[in-house]
Amino acid sequence: MEIIKITESNIDTEHICCSIAEKKGENCIQSKKDWMRERLKEGLIFKKLNVRGKVFIEYIPAESAWFPFNAEGYMVINCFWVSGQYKGKGISNLLLEECINDSKLQGKRGIVVLSSKNKKPFLSDGNYFKYKGFKVADTAKPDYELLYISFNEDEVAPSIKECAKNGDIEEMGLVLNYSNQCPHTEKYVQIIKKVADSRELKIKINKYKNKSQAQNAPSPFTTYSLFYNGKFITNEVLSEKKFIKILDDCIEY
Known part of the structure; x- marks a missing residue:
């Protein structure tokens, strides 16, 4: 396996693949590559299996990571994805070993790596990392978990910054915070708008x-976070159908 x-x-x-498929005629991946190009200068490492599939790991030194973490000296996994026919073949272990x-x-x-107690879209599988020896370093509302593994027993555990701990913001109404860390955010932001x-x-x-803006964000997941009247709603990159359901279920007119 190369x-x-x-x-x-x-x-x-x-x-470059993502969990969301790019439709014919779209150019969503370009925004991701533009974002990556600048991060490569800051130490970003992106490794993938030599296939046209969702089989990759992306990581960066914490000092340059777009997350509100206190994790000086650590490496942060941005995204880790092994899907479809490539599951169950030891490729996840291989990519993690690279990291x-x-x-x-x-x-x-x-x-x-950021995960959650309950499985969330676009977040790494916490059970896998715990199986590989990662421990819970810190938590944030509603159910985020910051997992870590240290190379020395006496290392200080990383943490989530206080600005991102309680899951609330002061702004009322609908508020969406996002970045181009995911290839498809730009497209879907325009759709829900x-x-x-x-x-x-x-x-x-x-x-x-x-990175300065992202490192002081009000939620641990800076790729996409939707709030309503100060309360966190979801970190899922929403399609039109899913956004309409949220409006119908949660929004007061």
């Missing part, structure tokens, strides 16, 4: 454009 590392020299030609080896070579204290406009609902959209 593992390919994405670099500045091959990023334009290598295939562990790279982290040790860079002299990192350990590795952290169109739906909100059609219902004459105001929605405030905040895009994280740099």
Whole structure:
């Protein structure tokens, strides 16, 4: 099994997959590649199986990660995906081992990854990481878990910043915070904005454009977080149908 590392020299030609399929004629992946290109300069590592499938791991030093974590000296896993026919073949272990080896070579204290007590879309499977020896370092509402593994027993555990612990924001109404860390956020942000406009609902959209903004976010998952009247609703990148259901179920007109 050949593992390919994405670099500045091959990023334009290598295939990048996501959990959401890109439809013919769309160019969602380009926003991800643009985001990645800048992060590569900051130490981002993206490794994938040499196939056209969702089989990859993406990680970056915590100091450059787009998460509100206190994790100096750690490596942060942004995204980890092994899907379809590639499951159950030891590929997850292989990719995680790549991350562990790279982290040790860079002299990192350990590795952290965001998960949750209850399975959530777009978050790594906490059960898998716990099976591999990761422990819960910290939690945030509603049920986020920051998992970590340290390379030395006496290392200080990382934590979630206080700004992202309680799951609430001060702004009222519909508020969406997002970044281009996922290839498809830009597309789906515009879709839900169109739906909100059609219902004459105001929605405030905040895009994280740099790591400083993301590192001080009000929710641990900075790729996509929807709030209503100050309360966290979901981290799932919403389709039109799912957004309409949320409006029908939760929003007061």
